[in-house]
Amino acid sequence: SRELGEASWYDYLIINDVLEEAVEALAAIILSTRCRRQAILPRDRNLIQPD
Numbered sequence: 001s002r003e004l005g006e007a008s009w010y011d012y013l014i015i016n017d018v019l020e021e022a023v024e025a026l027a028a029i030i031l032s033t034r035c036r037r038q039a040i041l042p043r044d045r046n047l048i049q050p051d
Helices: 019-034
Strands: none
Touching: none
């Protein structure tokens, strides 16, 4: 299908065969994105101070 042909453009792929597993995978992606350094540092620069 066209979606699979475009898969190389994306960082994450969720196979939606089992809805509960797809929802868990999406929740994990959202959580990991919120924990990325780029997401935290602009918001809380005082958390990490250089030596």
